[in-house]
Amino acid sequence: MTLPRWLALRRRPQPEVTRTAEPEAHSLPGPQGPWLTDPDFRARLRSATLTMLDLVENVMEDDFTLTESIDGFRYHAAELLNIPAEYGVLVEAEAAAQIVEAAGLPAGSPFGLSIAQGLACIQALSIEDQQNLVRAAARRYAINAPTHRPARARPAPPSPMGQPSRSTR
Secondary structure: OOOOOHHHHHHHOOOOOOOOOOOOOOOOOOOOOOOOOOHHHHHHHHHHHHHOOOOOHHHOOOEEEEEEEEHHHHHHHHHHHHHHHHHHHHHHHHHHHHHHOOOOOOOOOOOOOOOHHHHHHHOOOOOHHHHHHHHHHHHHHHHOOOOOOOOOOOOOOHHHHHOOOOOOO
8 A cells, every 4th residue: 555645745755664473462343343333432433523624624734635634544543543453434424524514515415425525516616725625624523522421321212112001191
């Protein structure tokens, strides 16, 4: 896998390390069950999105456009965003949607054309204006973040089948 142009320019060569045959001991934990229903993991994805927006803004200071900057972070999700690599694409899509919405454009579904069209419109702006939109998206995303409390066991709501029937007249 080749590194994106912007990351290859920013990375310092690392000294060669002798690897043992043992598997890597530090792997990032994924969600507990489906990621959509794991509030702790969703909070990590939100945090990763804020980190990504910050990284995109920093990369743009080197005169990279928005689309050049946003592309590729998903490949480095584990080391840069502190989430399992397979969830990096979710963070990339959420960050792109937030930037498009900050521009006042509809984001819609990440599978539709709205985000791509929004990014194309933003791409026509100056680098400074693109960077201002990234900043605005990060501020807006941070302000609108729901408060997160660690998950705890909640009693199940009473079953409608277990309630006595009401008599009607």
